[in-house]
Amino acid sequence: MLTQAPPVVCGACSYAIYVNPRPTGGVVLLRxxxxxxxxxxxxxxxxxREGHWDLPSGFCDGFEHPASTAVREAREELGVEIELGDFTGMYIGMYEFQxxxxxxxxxxxxxxxxxxxxxxxxAEASEYAWFRLDSPPEMAFRTMDAVLRDVMTSRSSVRLVR
Structure with missing residues (x-):
């Protein structure tokens, strides 16, 4: 049990505990x-955020690169193999857990x-839908709303990988 809010150092072994942001990997799957x-x-x-629209994504496993996470999550959630294109960005967000x-x-x-x-x-999703990039629904997390806005803003330079 922690004696105070992180960062905190264990008195017995000097191990430092921090609350660092958890990395995720996800995709904006386009067509x-x-x-x-x-x-x-x-x-x-x-x-x-059960019942809300989500992008295929998930938390990185230990020492897993976020790009590898994005590919793995698409395979697990959608049952497809994907080809990654351009990196769109990293977004700081919050996730409610326990x-x-x-x-x-x-x-x-x-x-x-x-x-x-x-x-x-x-176990992941009840349905899927294709939405126009210029009229997305409200997404489960604000970071997803942000990435869709950014992709839409830069869509003239969006190159679809074939």
């Missing part, structure tokens, strides 16, 4: 032309489906 670009969103089936607001560093890449048909993992 269509530059004038009618669509992105894929999935509907969350578990807290936090009664705490934890800081996160959400890293996103543009991506396209390279192989397979979408087959949702029912």
């Amino acid at each position: 269509g032309s530059s004038f009618a670009t669509e992105f894929l969103a999935i509907r969350r089936v578990r807290p936090p 009664g705490e607001s934890l800081p996160v560093l959400d890293c996103f890449w543009l991506a396209t489906i390279a192989a397979g048909e979408i087959t949702l993992d029912p």
